[in-house]
Structure formats: C-alpha cells, structure tokens
Amino acid sequence: MFQTNRLTTLLNIKHPIIQGPFGGNLSTIDLVAAVSNSGGLGSYGAHILPPKEIKKLITDIRDATAQPFAINLWVSNYDDGFATMSEAQFEMYLEPFKPFYDELNLTYPRYPETLYEDFESQVDALIEMSPPVFSFVFGVPDEAILKECKRKDILTLGAATTVDEAVALSDAGVDIILATGFEAGGHRVAFQKPAEQSLIGTLALVPQVVDTVPQPVIAAGGISDARGIKAALALGAEAAQLGTAFLACAESGTSNLHRQSLFNNKSENTVLSRSFTGRLARFIPNEFISQCEACSEFPLPFPIQSFFANPLKQAAAEQANLKFSSHYAGQCAGLLKHRSAFDLMDQLITDLST
Numbered sequence: 001m002f003q004t005n006r007l008t009t010l011l012n013i014k015h016p017i018i019q020g021p022f023g024g025n026l027s028t029i030d031l032v033a034a035v036s037n038s039g040g041l042g043s044y045g046a047h048i049l050p051p052k053e054i055k056k057l058i059t060d061i062r063d064a065t066a067q068p069f070a071i072n073l074w075v076s077n078y079d080d081g082f083a084t085m086s087e088a089q090f091e092m093y094l095e096p097f098k099p100f101y102d103e104l105n106l107t108y109p110r111y112p113e114t115l116y117e118d119f120e121s122q123v124d125a126l127i128e129m130s131p132p133v134f135s136f137v138f139g140v141p142d143e144a145i146l147k148e149c150k151r152k153d154i155l156t157l158g159a160a161t162t163v164d165e166a167v168a169l170s171d172a173g174v175d176i177i178l179a180t181g182f183e184a185g186g187h188r189v190a191f192q193k194p195a196e197q198s199l200i201g202t203l204a205l206v207p208q209v210v211d212t213v214p215q216p217v218i219a220a221g222g223i224s225d226a227r228g229i230k231a232a233l234a235l236g237a238e239a240a241q242l243g244t245a246f247l248a249c250a251e252s253g254t255s256n257l258h259r260q261s262l263f264n265n266k267s268e269n270t271v272l273s274r275s276f277t278g279r280l281a282r283f284i285p286n287e288f289i290s291q292c293e294a295c296s297e298f299p300l301p302f303p304i305q306s307f308f309a310n311p312l313k314q315a316a317a318e319q320a321n322l323k324f325s326s327h328y329a330g331q332c333a334g335l336l337k338h339r340s341a342f343d344l345m346d347q348l349i350t351d352l353s354t
Contacts, residue, residue, distance in 0.1 A: 003352060007176065007216035007238035011133065011155065012068050014039030015349055016229065018218055019341075020243030021045035021072035021135060022186070022252065026328075029057075031251040031341055033064035038345035041239075042067075043135060047074040050117055051125035058129040068132040070157060073123065075139030076191065077116040079278060082301040087111045096297045097308045100288070104315045104324065115303045126154075133157055137189035140172045157218070161190045161198040163208045168192065170213040178241060179209040181221030185244045185330035187281040188272065195280035199272075203235070210236030224332035226351030244330035249341040255317045258327045265333040274298075276313065276326045278305030284327040288312065 008016055017040035021027055025048070032042030044061065046054050054071070061069055085093075090111045101108055123141065126134055127148055134149055135157035149156050150173075157176040160166035166177050180189065181202025190198035202221035210217050219232035220241035232240040247254055248262045261284050271285045275292035278299045283289060288309075292298045299305045309326070316324035338344035 003349075005216075005233075005238045007218070010175070010216060011041055011239075013041050015345075015352065016233065016239035017041070017345065017348055018070075018220075018239050018241040019043050019246045020184075020186070020220065020241050021070065022243070022247060022254075022328075023047050023072075023074075024326075026247065026253045028251060028253045029061050029064050031246060031249065031253075032061055032069050034249075034251050034341035035246070035345060036065040036067035036069050038342065039067075039349065040345060041070055041133065043070040043072055043133075045072045046122070046126075047072065047077075048117065049122070051121045054122055054125040055129050058126070058131050061131075070133035070135040071126055071131045072135040072137065073119060073126065075119060075136050075141055077119050077303070079302040082304060085115070085304065093300055093304055094308060096295060097312075100312050100324065104312060104319070104321070106311055106315055109308065109311060112307065115307050127152055130154055135159070135178070137187070139191040140168055140174070143172065146173055159189045159220075160209065161188060161195070161205075162192065162200060163205070163212055165190070165192050165198075166209040166213050166217075170215055175215060176218060177209060177213055177215050178218045178220055179206045179237070180241075181205050181219075182272075182282075183222030183331040184220055185247070185270070185282045185328045185333075187277070187279050190280075196272075202232075206232060206235040206237050222330055222332045224330075224335045225337075226348050228332070229348065229352060244328075244333055245336060245338070245344060246341060247328065248333075248336050248339065249344060250339055251341045255325075257317065257320050257322070257325060259339070261322070261325070261327045262329055262333050263336055263339075265329055270329050270331055270333070274305065276306065276309045278302035281328065282330060284329045284333075286325060286327070287323040288325075 019035040021043035023045035035042035158169040158174040182199040188195040219237035224245040229240040313326035
C-alpha cells in the first residue's frame with residue numbers, strides 16, 4: 001500500500017523514496033545510481049558546478065543508471081549585501097579568518113575573479129541535457145525556465161520551508177513541491193523570509209502544504225527510516241526525502257570522519273548556524289561554529305563566508321580535524337543504522353511493504 005501513488009507514477013519510480021541532493025561535492029554518481037537503480041529517485045546537488053561540468057555529469061549519470069534521477073541547483077546564488085567584491089573589501093573580510101588559516105598552516109586565499117556560478121547558464125546546460133527531474137532550492141525560477149522545462153518534458157521540483165513558499169511554487173506551475181521541515185540537515189532553503197523566521201517542523205508543515213497546493217508533495221526533515229516515510233504518507237505527502245541517512249552511506253562523497261560523526265551523534269546535538277556559508281544550515285556543533293557565533297564580524301553575506309570557510313573545512317577533512325569540520329546533520333542522526341545505500345534502500349523497501 002505504501003509503494004505506488006500519483007507521485008511515483010509521475011516520476012516513474014517504484015518506491016516513494018527520494019534521496020536528498022548534497023552540494024559541495026558531497027553528492028556522487030554512485031549514490032544517485034544506487035538509489036535510482038533500487039527504485040527510488042537519486043539526486044545530485046550541482047550548484048557549484050560550471051555548465052560544462054553539468055553537461056558531463058548528466059551524461060555520466062545516464063551511463064550509470066537508466067532510471068529517473070534529479071539534478072539540483074540553487075536559484076539564488078548570493079544574498080543581499082553582496083554584489084561585487086572589491087580587492088579592498090576582500091582584504092577586510094579576510095582579516096578575521098587569518099587566525100584560523102594560521103592554525104591550520106594554510107596560505108591566505110587570493111582575490112578571486114568570481115565567487116559563484118551563474119544560475120541561468122547552469123540552467124541552460126541542464127535544459128540542453130534534459131534530465132528527468134530538475135530540482136531547485138532558494139527560490140522560484142523564471143517563468144521562461146519553467147515553460148522550457150515543460151516543453152522538454154523535464155519535471156520540476158521546488159523546495160518550500162513555509163506554506164506561503166509552497167503557494168508561490170504552485171502558482172508558478174512547478175510540478176512537485178518539497179515541504180522541508182527545520183529538522184533537516186544542511187541548508188534551510190527559505191526564500192521569502194529570513195531562514196530564522198521560517199523554522200516550521202515537518203509534522204506541522206507537510207499537512208498544511210498538502211491541504212493548500214494541488215501538486216504532489218514530498219516531505220523532508222528528520223526522516224531516516226520507513227517509520228518516517230509512513231508518517232509522511234499519513235500526513236498526505238506522496239513521498240519522503242531522506243538526506244542524512246544517505247549522506248552517512250559509503251556511496252556519498254563525504255569523509256569517513258563525517259560519517260563516523262553522524263553515527264556517533266544524537267538528535268539533540270545539532271545546531272543551526274551561518275558559520276560555514278553565510279546561510280543558515282544544520283550541523284554537528286564544533287569550536288569553529290562556536291567562535292564564529294561569538295564573533296561580531298561574522299557571518300559575511302553568502303557566498304563570501306563560504307569562500308573563506310571552504311579552505312578551512314577542506315583542510316580539516318584532510319587532517320581529521322574536528323574543530324574546523326563542516327559536518328551537516330539532521331535531527332534524525334541518532335536513528336542511523338546503514339552504511340550502504342543499497343542496504344538502506346533494501347531495508348526501507350522491505351519495511352514499507354509490511
């Protein structure tokens with residue numbers, strides 16, 4: 001009874017299981033293929049990739065699976081307070097980061113030509129390659145983009161953190177709405193109000209979105225097993241998205257240190273912070289987050305904060321340094337059991353059938 005519905009038919013998948021897309025090289029083709037080949041919808045977070053790499057990525061995923069998959073992009077690539085950064089501003093922003101760079105014996109970064117990829121160019125590449133699903137966060141794409149997706153038979157999947165955001169996506173003609181509660185790991189993808197003012201739990205958000213929009217709804221946030229999926233379906237959602245549970249699997253692109261931190265973590269041991277990117281996200285807490293939260297000069301607007309923090313978290317991963325590690329985690333981390341995406345999918349499918 002839990003395996004097929006309007007959404008699984010629309011997506012042409014066997015089971016109402018969506019793998020959350022991970023940015024920052026945490027997504028992998030292996031993970032997408034494992035989920036899609038098992039009957040769910042694998043997803044790849046591609047927002048940091050240039051258009052040429054997006055084209056190659058979609059080709060490579062098609063080589064790994066003949067099943068449906070999603071490519072995820074960020075509609076908004078920068079926040080208010082950032083337009084262009086002068087070299088003088090760059091040096092000013094770098095100053096409070098210097099003690100962190102010194103502690104890790106890192107060379108200070110140089111003034112960059114660009115900080116982010118152009119969303120419109122990324123979308124052009126995506127549409128040219130026509131993946132089965134285009135998923136997106138942090139906003140609603142322009143009408144022309146959504147119309148072109150429909151013309152090319154690309155399903156669109158937009159994320160909402162509030163009912164009003166879901167209505168905006170629905171009114172724009174987005175095919176599928178993801179209702180994501182604040183329990184989720186990773187970024188809070190609010191786009192109408194500040195993320196701190198859009199913190200609604202999955203249990204409260206999902207049925208309100210279901211009752212408000214005609215499109216099929218996917219539930220996300222704090223879901224890691226079949227019990228959570230069944231609960232989401234009982235609330236009216238037609239699928240559930242799991243992020244942290246798949247991030248902990250060997251097929252993901254994260255580090256072994258991050259995986260071990262997830263399996264050692266408990267639901268109460270996560271924090272929402274802008275420390276690593278300038279946008280609000282849920283992490284396992286550490287000293288870097290604490291120091292950033294206590295510093296009046298932080299956070300810088302996204303993506304400037306992310307630009308300066310990225311070398312720190314990369315070095316931390318290489319050095320197994322927990323102080324500077326960026327370990328995304330949802331509040332469901334205490335429920336994690338599986339270290340293989342295939343094992344996780346097998347368990348979810350078995351439990352959904354009972």
